[in-house]
Amino acid sequence: MKVIDKIALVLIIIGAINWGLIGIFNFNLVGAIFGDMTVLARIIYGLVGVSGLWGIKLLLDD
Numbered sequence: 912m913k914v915i916d917k918i919a920l921v922l923i924i925i926g927a928i929n930w931g932l933i934g935i936f937n938f939n940l941v942g943a944i945f946g947d948m949t950v951l952a953r954i955i956y957g958l959v960g961v962s963g964l965w966g967i968k969l970l971l972d973d
Contacts (some may be wrong), residue, residue: 916969922962929959 912920925941932938945952 915965919962919965919969922959923966926959926963 929940932940939947941952941955942948945955
């Protein structure tokens with residue numbers, strides 16, 4: 912597994928945990944740490960989104 916694949920996987924896991932916390936406890940961990948929709952939080956959300964797209968590539972690779 913390449914380094915970029917591992918980074919993407921970590922970000923996908925962070926995104927999944929954050930969504931789980933939102934769904935179960937109505938608590939946004941990224942927003943709590945970095946502020947609600949600050950530039951840094953938006954960068955984190957963007958990186959998680961791009962990692963999700965990269966995850967599709969990982970899924971389809973042989």
